Amino acid sequence: xxxxxxxxxxxxxxxxxxxxxxxxxxxxxxxxxxxxxxxxxxxxxxxxxxxxxxxxxxxxxxxxxxxxxxxxxxxxxxxxxxxxxxxxxxxxxxxxxxxxxxxxxxxxxxxxxxxxxxxxxxxxxxxxxxxxxxxxxxxxxxxxxxxxxxxxxxxxxxxxxxxxxxxxxxxxxxxxxxxxxxxxxxxxxxxxxxxxxxxxxxxxxxxxxxxxxxxxxxxxxxxxxxxxxxxxxxxxxxxxxxxxxxxxxxxxxxxxxxxxxxxxxxxxxxxxxxxxxxxxxxxxxxxxxxxxxxxxxxxxxxxxxxxxxxxxxxxxxxxxxxxxxxxxxxxxxxxxxxxxxxxxxxxxxxxxxxxxxxxxxxxxxxxxxxxxxxxxxxxxxxxxxxxxxxxxxxxxxxxxxxxxxxxxxxxxxxxxxxxxxxxxxxxxxxxxxxxxxxxxxxxxxxxxxxxxxxxxxxxxxxxxxxxxxxxxxxxxxxxxxxxxxxxxxxxxxxxxxxxxxxxxxx
Amino acid sequence: xxxxxxxxxxxxxxxxxxxxxxxxxxxxxxxxxxxxxxxxxxxxxxxxxxxxxxxxxxxxxxxxxxxxxxxxxxxxxxxxxxxxxxxxxxxxxxxxxxxxxxxxxxxxxxxxxxxxxxxxxxxxxxxxxxxxxxxxxxxxxxxxxxxxxxxxxxxxxxxxxxxxxxxxxxxxxxxxxxxxxxxxxxxxxxxxxxxxxxxxxxxxxxxxxxxxxxxxxxxxxxxxxxxxxxxxxxxxxxxxxxxxxxxxxxxxxxxxxxxxxxxxxxxxxxxxxxxxxxxxxxxxxxxxxxxxxxxxxxxxxxxxxxxxxxxxxxxxxxxxxxxxxxxxxxxxxxxxxxxxxxxxxxxxxxxxxxxxxxxxxxxxxxxxxxxxxxxxxxxxxxxxxxxxxxxxxxxxxxxxxxxxxxxxxxxxxx
Numbered sequence: 007x008x009x010x011x012x013x014x015x016x017x018x019x020x021x022x023x024x025x026x027x028x029x030x031x032x033x034x035x036x037x038x039x040x041x042x043x044x045x046x047x048x049x050x051x052x053x054x055x056x057x058x059x060x061x062x063x064x065x066x067x068x069x070x071x072x073x074x075x076x077x078x079x080x081x082x083x084x085x086x087x088x089x090x091x092x093x094x095x096x097x098x099x100x101x102x103x104x105x106x107x108x109x110x111x112x113x114x115x116x117x118x119x120x121x122x123x124x125x126x127x128x129x130x131x132x133x134x135x136x137x138x139x140x141x142x143x144x145x146x147x148x149x150x151x152x153x154x155x156x157x158x159x160x161x162x163x164x165x166x167x168x169x170x171x172x173x174x175x176x177x178x179x180x181x182x183x184x185x186x187x188x189x190x191x192x193x194x195x196x197x198x199x200x201x202x203x204x205x206x207x208x209x210x211x212x213x214x215x216x217x218x219x220x221x222x223x224x225x226x227x228x229x230x231x232x233x234x235x236x237x238x239x240x241x242x243x244x245x246x247x248x249x250x251x252x253x254x255x256x257x258x259x260x261x262x263x264x265x266x267x268x269x270x271x272x273x274x275x276x277x278x279x280x281x282x283x284x285x286x287x288x289x290x291x292x293x294x295x296x297x298x299x300x301x302x303x304x305x306x307x308x309x310x311x312x313x314x315x316x317x318x319x320x321x322x323x324x325x326x327x328x329x330x331x332x333x334x335x336x337x338x339x340x341x342x343x344x345x346x347x348x349x350x351x352x353x354x355x356x357x358x359x360x361x362x363x364x365x366x367x368x369x370x371x372x373x374x375x376x377x378x379x380x381x382x383x384x385x386x387x388x389x390x391x392x393x394x395x396x397x398x399x400x401x402x403x404x405x406x407x408x409x410x411x412x413x414x415x416x417x418x419x420x421x422x423x424x425x426x427x428x429x430x431x432x433x434x435x436x437x438x439x440x441x442x443x444x445x446x447x448x449x450x451x452x453x454x455x456x457x458x459x460x461x462x463x464x465x466x467x468x469x470x471x472x473x474x475x476x477x478x479x480x481x482x483x484x485x486x487x488x489x490x491x492x493x494x495x496x497x498x499x500x501x502x503x504x505x506x507x508x509x510x511x512x
Numbered sequence: 513x514x515x516x517x518x519x520x521x522x523x524x525x526x527x528x529x530x531x532x533x534x535x536x537x538x539x540x541x542x543x544x545x546x547x548x549x550x551x552x553x554x555x556x557x558x559x560x561x562x563x564x565x566x567x568x569x570x571x572x573x574x575x576x577x578x579x580x581x582x583x584x585x586x587x588x589x590x591x592x593x594x595x596x597x598x599x600x601x602x603x604x605x606x607x608x609x610x611x612x613x614x615x616x617x618x619x620x621x622x623x624x625x626x627x628x629x630x631x632x633x634x635x636x637x638x639x640x641x642x643x644x645x646x647x648x649x650x651x652x653x654x655x656x657x658x659x660x661x662x663x664x665x666x667x668x669x670x671x672x673x674x675x676x677x678x679x680x681x682x683x684x685x686x687x688x689x690x691x692x693x694x695x696x697x698x699x700x701x702x703x704x705x706x707x708x709x710x711x712x713x714x715x716x717x718x719x720x721x722x723x724x725x726x727x728x729x730x731x732x733x734x735x736x737x738x739x740x741x742x743x744x745x746x747x748x749x750x751x752x753x754x755x756x757x758x759x760x761x762x763x764x765x766x767x768x769x770x771x772x773x774x775x776x777x778x779x780x781x782x783x784x785x786x787x788x789x790x791x792x793x794x795x796x797x798x799x800x801x802x803x804x805x806x807x808x809x810x811x812x813x814x815x816x817x818x819x820x821x822x823x824x825x826x827x828x829x830x831x832x833x834x835x836x837x838x839x840x841x842x843x844x845x846x847x848x849x850x851x852x853x854x855x856x857x858x859x860x861x862x863x864x865x866x867x868x869x870x871x872x873x874x875x876x877x878x879x880x881x882x883x884x885x886x887x888x889x890x891x892x893x894x895x896x897x898x899x900x901x902x903x904x905x906x907x908x909x910x911x912x913x914x915x916x917x918x919x920x921x922x923x924x925x926x
Contacts, residue, residue: 392724422702446731449724453713457705461681469638485719489712494564494637494787498709505713507721 013478015039018385020476021393021512023347025165026401029475035164043379046164047372053167053201055158060150063194063219067293070190071285073143144190148182151193152413152427159400160409167205170375172396173346174200175428177339178215178257179435180224182428187223192428195220208339208369209330216253216326217295219282225249225433232278232303239300250274252433258329260338269310275303276314277322336364342438343378348387350439356383389511392440395423397512398452399459402504405476406463415462419455424448444510453505460501469499477508514615514814553823555858555899556770558813559659559780560763561684562806562830563641564708564787568850569836569882570799571610572624572864576603579871585838587794595794600624604864608795609803612811613855620862621821622810622855623924625891627866629832629884635846637787640831645686647889647912656689658911659780662896663691665906674900677776679766687780694776696769698761706755708785708798756805759783763809767816770824781809786830790841810855822857825895825925829888835880836871848881852891858899860926887918894921 013032019039020027027035035042046052061069141149162168175196182189199218203211215221222228230246250273255261279302283290290296297319307314307321310332314324329335340360344352359381360374367373378384393401399419403409410416420427424443430436437443469490473482486506493499503509573589574580575597581588589597589605597605598614604624606614616622632643632651639651647658663676676693678684681702687693705713710732717725766779785802792799806828817824833850849869854861869875869883877883889912896902896911897920908916 418702444724444727446727446734449728450731450735453710453728454702454704457709458681458702464682483720485716489716493712494708495641495784496638497563498712498784499638501705501709502712502716506716507724510724511721 012036012039014481015385017478017481018389018512019043020164021401022389023164023166023169023379025159025162025168025397026404027476028404029407032475032478040379043164043166044376046166047205047376053171053204055154055197055201058154059197060147060154060193063191063198064291064293066144066147066190066194067187067219069143069147070186071292074186075285142186144186148189148193149413152417155193155196156413156416160404166379171196171200171204173343174204174211176430176435177342178221179430179433180220180428181430184224188220191220191223205372205375208364208371209327211371212257212326212330213323215257216249217280219293219295222249222280222282222295225252227277228281230274230278231301232275235278235303236300245271245274245278247271247274250277253326253329256434258338259332259334263334263338265310272307272309273325276307276309276325278303279319280322330369333365336361340364343374346438347378348384350391353383353387356381390440391512392444392510393512394436394443395420395425398423398504398510399455401509402459402463405472406465406467406500408463408465419458423451423455456501456504457497459504460497460499463500464496467496467500469493469496469503472500473503482506482508514612514619514811553899554820555777556817556820556824557778557896557899558766558770558824558826559686560806560809560826560828561641561645561686561780561782562786562828563637563782563784564830565637565640565832565834565846566786566830566850567788567792567799567834567844568626569833570792570794571607571803571853572626572851573597573605573607574603574626574868574871575605577871579873583836583871586842587792587838587844589794600864602864607800607803609800610807612807613853616810616814616855617862621857621859622853623859623861624864625852625854625866625886626864627849627869627882627884628852628886628888628891629849630888632832633848635832637831642685644829644831645684649914654685657684657686658892659686659778660689660691660693661910662778662900662902663693665902665910667901667903670901674778675776677766677769677779679762679779679781684780684782687778694769696765698758698765703758706785708787755785755801756808759805760808760812764812764816767813771817771820783809788834789839789843789845792843806853814855824856825858825899826855827892827895828853833882836876836882837880848877849884850882852888854924858925860923865924886921889915890918890921891924893918894924898925
């Protein structure tokens with residue numbers, strides 16, 4: 007059977023550039039697949055999460071600080087009480103019939119008055135298990151952020167903009183594994199720094215990302231103090247180059263683009279004072295960005311041959327603005343975009359075209375994104391890239407209409423596939439090469455997750471109908487159609503569909 | 513461990529034998545329903561869905577049928593010798609993997625209904641499972657399952673008081689529906705893909721993606737080596753243990769919940785991997801391993817239900833059977849009638865119930881399958897009607913819609 011060209015292009019639109027087709031989507035995109043993507047791209051505020059948005063980063067961090075304070079106070083109180091008990095009398099032995107309930111209470115000793123424990127949820131009988139302690143505030147926030155993101159990805163028209171958001175989120179990587187603060191702030195980082203600028207100017211995106219508390223805490227800039235700032239006051243503490251180095255190496259110019267160690271150190275001095283307002287801060291609302299003038303290294307900075315006058319927080323901003331407009335940055339970003347969307351080995355002419363559009367538009371990221379999908383070369387490249395775990399899991403959920411009310415399974419699947427949400431192993435983010443994901447153990451994990459998804463996503467989905475609505479009437483191979491239709495159950499049929507080369511590669 | 517009876521009372525043998533012996537023309541009506549003290553009971557009912565179409569002729573081989581050995585070829589068991597099945601009455605045997613089930617059978621706490629089928633007569637797994645689980649006469653409707661509607665059909669005070677349980681990451685269709693049911697999944701992370709799915713994906717890659725095939729193959733081979741001496745690929749090093757352990761754990765958890773005072777009373781589990789088109793095997797092989805898991809789950813239910821086992825009925829059912837003849841790849845293809853395995857202290861067990869159609873070629877369904885002589889809906893009706901006080905009308909309209917013509921099988925329970 008001949009492959010219908012518009013069918014194939016619509017599949018490319020959804021799998022290469024988007025998050026996979028939902029039932030009916032392919033038909034909508036088939037007439038004009040490029041236009042379909044551009045339409046999403048130019049929709050006002052399409053990247054923002056506006057309904058039921060979780061608390062802001064500053065609110066999240068404040069709540070985290072408050073809980074930490076309360077826990078410290080509680081621990082101190084318990085330690086004091088234990089000391090007193092030990093001094094007064096030995097504890098009575100816990101005999102039969104004596105429950106030690108008060109002793110095994112969690113840190114929150116007395117529940118606040120209000121809704122009692124006999125909530126409707128508690129009435130639901132469950133197998134006996136240990137009473138679940140309340141999740142820590144930062145974990146609750148992380149889960150709410152994950153759910154908001156998942157919902158946004160499931161509801162996206164094409165998912166092209168969500169792919170761009172994820173791309174930029176990974177480009178400006180932070181990790182929740184670093185600390186409780188990062189767990190609280192990683193979700194807000196994506197909503198506050200990435201989403202508002204993912205289709206705006208790169209300089210604005212860069213400025214928002216590097217000044218967000220999540221990034222400052224992740225790359226340790228809150229501890230970086232100018233060697234000559236308030237001399238003597240900060241004995242034994244000093245400059246931390248981490249943020250400056252990663253900005254140059256990963257976020258803007260790219261490694262090997264000509265900057266030197268002296269440039270990194272000078273930039274780090276320029277960024278001293280960029281910090282986060284702590285719980286008792288006098289330099290701003292707790293949990294927000296704070297510039298601490300007395301931590302800032304005074305004087306002019308010379309970077310890549312250009313001198314930046316002392317200007318407090320504006321000195322760092324001026325340096326960032328120039329880095330955003332540097333030709334090496336345009337090449338670096340263009341290369342990464344083509345590698346992510348089109349091919350592991352980016353075609354130089356396509357990279358050059360994108361880099362030029364980046365520079366000509368002063369880093370207008372919507373212009374760059376639209377230039378990418380308007381170029382034939384981005385469409386005709388062979389479908390060999392293996393979908394990332396995120397694309398795989400969300401693509402399967404979209405294909406079957408699976409929309410859970412909590413993000414548990416989604417997070418578990420991403421963990422097992424090696425792409426835990428907002429938790430790359432380093433500031434360079436998750437890899438963007440097929441071999442990184444399609445390793446032997448990666449494929450085995452995919453198979454296990456495909457099976458788990460087949461079981462969960464079965465919900466009335468007719469496997470052959472799902473195949474047609476995601477891979478097209480004619481774009482799937484006869485072998486795949488046969489494997490799906492001969493499966494021993496719907497669960498297995500869906501698992502086979504998810505593992506099919508046409509579903510795995512884009 | 514199920515303890516064997518010291519002395520199997522032989523006095524009942526004559527009564528039992530009549531139910532399904534070869535050459536004995538009999539139907540189910542032959543058995544008189546014993547008097548029951550249902551009111552004093554707190555009944556439990558467990559459905560195990562076996563996905564993929566279990567080969568009833570290998571699980572419960574009709575070793576006394578003269579055509580069996582020839583037709584079932586290298587998959588066939590014998591009454592004796594080195595291919596011996598575990599001996600049952602009346603010309604039937606049991607697959608050697610079903611040792612715990614055999615012990616229960618000897619205790620009269622297990623039985624087999626053979627040559628049984630749902631009302632579905634085509635050969636699609638998806639549709640077959642939909643009919644099996646929805647309880648509707650034909651495919652197409654999957655909004656609720658018959659076990660869930662059983663909850664809705666319970667009379668008077670039982671309604672709402674008796675609750676259902678779905679085991680697994682997602683509840684099987686048979687327990688899904690408007691009546692609320694608990695959900696429980698064994699802990700220990702996600703169950704890995706089994707050998708059958710792994711092989712199917714490898715086969716697909718062999719035809720269409722050599723690179724992905726090579727990677728997946730390497731991972732599967734590495735796991736095999738790590739497992740030292742084989743086992744099912746994809747089954748090792750996982751928190752949940754191998755597939756047999758997973759099936760055992762699912763059943764044990766269900767049993768514990770069912771044993772709890774005020775806990776659920778109707779439960780559904782589902783096990784996959786019975787679609788044995790290739791290398792089905794006899795005493796060892798794909799089917800043997802799945803049956804070992806099923807056997808472990810019967811054993812685990814018996815153990816975890818404890819005192820409540822005496823009021824329990826478990827039935828393991830599959831969407832359809834498999835061809836009587838062996839295909840070209842040492843397996844069997846989609847068929848029609850098959851066997852249902854029943855266990856529980858509330859059963860009048862220790863026998864094979866069958867109106868045996870024989871395997872004479874002219875007696876085969878469409879010339880290839882075991883001919884169905886019993887309707888699975890009648891068997892289930894016979895199991896649940898009395899313990900749960902369900903009226904004939906509720907059974908024929910709510911539980912199994914449009915099934916007034918299918919009478920409950922009598923005499924299955926004590």
